[in-house]
Amino acid sequence: MLEATDISIKAGRFRLRNVSLSVGESGCHAIVGPTGSGKTLLLESIIGLRRPDAGRITIEGIDVSSFPIERRRLAYVPQDLALFPHMTVQDNILYGARARGIRRTANDRIVQELVDSLGIGHLMNRRIDNLSGGERQRIALARALASGCNYLLLDEPLSSLHESLKKELWFLLKDLRRRYSLTIVMVTHDLEEAFFLGDSISVMMEGEIRQAGNKTAIYNRPADLDVAKFLGIRNLFNGEVAEITDNALIVFSKEPAIFLRLPVMNSSSRLMGVLQPGAKVMLGIRSEYVTILQTQAPQEASCCKVEGVIEEFFDMAASFLVAIRPFGCANGSRPVEAEIPAHLFYRLRLKKGHSVKLSFDDQKVFVIPCDSRGTRP
Numbered sequence: 001m002l003e004a005t006d007i008s009i010k011a012g013r014f015r016l017r018n019v020s021l022s023v024g025e026s027g028c029h030a031i032v033g034p035t036g037s038g039k040t041l042l043l044e045s046i047i048g049l050r051r052p053d054a055g056r057i058t059i060e061g062i063d064v065s066s067f068p069i070e071r072r073r074l075a076y077v078p079q080d081l082a083l084f085p086h087m088t089v090q091d092n093i094l095y096g097a098r099a100r101g102i103r104r105t106a107n108d109r110i111v112q113e114l115v116d117s118l119g120i121g122h123l124m125n126r127r128i129d130n131l132s133g134g135e136r137q138r139i140a141l142a143r144a145l146a147s148g149c150n151y152l153l154l155d156e157p158l159s160s161l162h163e164s165l166k167k168e169l170w171f172l173l174k175d176l177r178r179r180y181s182l183t184i185v186m187v188t189h190d191l192e193e194a195f196f197l198g199d200s201i202s203v204m205m206e207g208e209i210r211q212a213g214n215k216t217a218i219y220n221r222p223a224d225l226d227v228a229k230f231l232g233i234r235n236l237f238n239g240e241v242a243e244i245t246d247n248a249l250i251v252f253s254k255e256p257a258i259f260l261r262l263p264v265m266n267s268s269s270r271l272m273g274v275l276q277p278g279a280k281v282m283l284g285i286r287s288e289y290v291t292i293l294q295t296q297a298p299q300e301a302s303c304c305k306v307e308g309v310i311e312e313f314f315d316m317a318a319s320f321l322v323a324i325r326p327f328g329c330a331n332g333s334r335p336v337e338a339e340i341p342a343h344l345f346y347r348l349r350l351k352k353g354h355s356v357k358l359s360f361d362d363q364k365v366f367v368i369p370c371d372s373r374g375t376r377p
Contacts, residue, residue, distance in 0.1 A: 001025055002151055002183060007045055007055035016041050016207045018055070021185075023200075028177060028184040030198030030215075032191060034230060037204040039187040040079070043155050046185065047076050059151065075144035077157045081136055083128045089139055090124040096147035114142045117176065134165045141173075145180065154186040158193065170196050191231065195219065203227050220286065221366040228284055228368065234337055235290065239283040239367075241275050249275070251367060253283050255333045256306045256326035260362055280370040289364040290338035292322060292348065293357040304360040310352050311335050313345075320345040324358060 002023045009016040016038045023029040031039045044050045046057055048069040056065040057072075064072045075096070083092050093111060115121050118138040128136065137157060144152060158166045170193065177184060188194050194201050195215055202212040203222075211223040222228040228236060239253040252259045260283070275281065308326035312335075319342055323335040336358055350356070 001058075001060060002046070002185065003058045004042070004046055005056050005058070007042065007052045007057075009041055009045060009050060009052050011041060011050075014038065014041075014207060016045075016052075019204075019207075019209050020055075021202055021209070021212065023183055023185055026177070026181045026183055027199050028186065028197055030194035030201045031185070031187045031204055032189065032194045032201055032230075033204035035189065038207040039204050040155055042204070043153055043185065043187050047074050047153055048072050073149045074151045074153055075147050075149040076153045077140045077144050077155065079155045079157065079159070081140040081157065083136060083139060083143070085128045087128065088124065089120065089126050089128065089131070092128060092139055093124075093142045093146050096143050110148070111142075111146050113179075114145055117179070118142055118172070133160055134169070137161065137169060138172075141176070145176065145182075150180065150182055152182050152184045154184065154188075156188055159188070159190070166193070173197060203230065205230070220364065222284070222368070225282065225368055233284055233286055234334075235287055236282050236284045236368075237334070238370075239281050241277050241279045241281060243277055244275065249367065251281060251283060255329045256308070256336055257328060258283070258304050258306060258360060260304055260360070260365055262362060262365060262367065275367075275369060282368040282370060283365055284368060285360055285365045287321065287337040287339040289361060290336060291359040291361075292324075292338050292340055292344075292350070293359055304362065304365075306336065306358040306360065308336065308356065308358065310350060310354045310356060312352065313350065315342075318342055320350075322350065324356060326358075 003021070005020050007016060007019045019038070019042055021029060021031070031042065033039050041050065045052050048067065052065065056063050058064065059072065084095065087095070115124070118141065120135065120138050120142065123131065123135060123139070128139070131139065140157060158169055161169070174197065176182060186197060198215055200213055201215045201218060202209045203218065204210070205226055210227050211218050218227070219231060222231055222233065225236070237253045237256065239251050241249065242252050243250040247263065249262045250260070251262065306326050308324040310322060311325045312323045314321040319339050322338045322340065322345070324338065325335050338358065
């Protein structure tokens with residue numbers, strides 16, 4: 001297990017404040033957040049490039065906070081890859097093992113396995129400056145893993161690659177993690193990458209971890225407005241608590257006009273002791289959880305229904321993002337967005353100006369108190 005506990009670092013005017021994370025054996029933890037949130041600074045403190053002002057780093061129960069880089073036994077792939085241009089591919093791969101004093105005969109098998117699995121055998125005598133971006137990514141991974149470390153730290157190593165190559169390397173990383181029982185901590189700004197590779201995630205903002213844990217829970221139920229916006233959620237509406245019962249939080253919004261009974265089992269459970277009737281809140285739901293129905297569709301008791309007119313739609317290849325203005329909402333108010341598969345968009349023959357019915361599943365709506373971080377939408 002790798003743990004960072006209450007890490008604080010001052011770097012110029014920026015501060016990393018009481019940041020903690022824990023990654024179990026053979027787990028993958030993704031750290032996401034906007035540029036300048038402190039993600040790389042945290043990773044550098046774990047690897048030993050920066051000494052924290054407070055807090056500690058433990059690996060398998062041993063406090064390594066005062067250890068130099070080479071004693072922490074952590075493999076690291078920085079954002080710029082840091083390959084040596086004057087060396088061949090083979091010498092780059094073997095550099096880490098040699099620096100750690102690992103005898104070549106003891107490491108030949110794992111190096112050969114890495115070379116084969118990464119498909120770089122034909123590059124071994126080439127120089128780094130003659131390689132493509134994708135080839136360099138593979139060399140950097142091979143060098144990190146050839147050092148014999150089971151802990152791998154990745155700082156946005158795939159950010160410069162095009163989509164098809166990036167996703168090819170995602171699958172490769174999954175395979176390498178399984179094959180070598182790797183424990184991975186990765187920094188990325190790519191949410192799809194974080195959710196594909198990570199078992200759990202931390203969302204960092206302004207030098208703090210705002211939310212951490214199960215990736216599905218965070219994706220569907222952000223803890224505050226800043227996290228919701230970072231995760232790309234735009235369906236955020238001003239609301240108010242109408243009533244609190246033993247098993248439900250009852251909330252409503254005027255624009256769009258919705259009235260919801262949220263069961264305790266979802267995000268409302270952590271708010272039951274915090275909110276009071278009349279409290280201002282925000283209601284949110286991901287666009288992919290908003291269903292578009294034809295206006296003649298039958299009512300369902302378990303769902304909230306809103307009727308409106310299609311104001312605009314955007315083709316995103318595999319899906320369409322449809323903006324609907326609910327009836328009775330002012331022109332300046334935010335439309336409701338629904339993301340639907342392209343085949344369904346064409347089957348429904350949706351057009352601008354069409355009247356449609358929207359369905360909000362109560363189980364997918366989350367609530368954010370208005371005094372949480374961020375500003376009202």
